[in-house]
Amino acid sequence: MREGRVEPPFAVLMAGYVIDFHHRNVCSRCRPDGTCPRLAAAGETLRAWRDRRDARR
Helix, strand or coil: CCCCCCCCCHHHHHHHHHHHHHHHCCCCCCCCCCCCHHHHHHHHHHHHHHHHHHHHC
8 A cells, every 4th residue: 555545444445345246246135126225325435435535635
């Protein structure tokens, strides 16, 4: 990792894995209409991390 870069928190890394998983599979919480609360929460986590990172620049 480059000097000065902050390593993402574990929750951010896991959110990325959740999104990757949902590109290939469905989970036990996926709804018939294609929505998923886990996927929505992962998206919110990543957006919050990106907003926080961008605010520090």
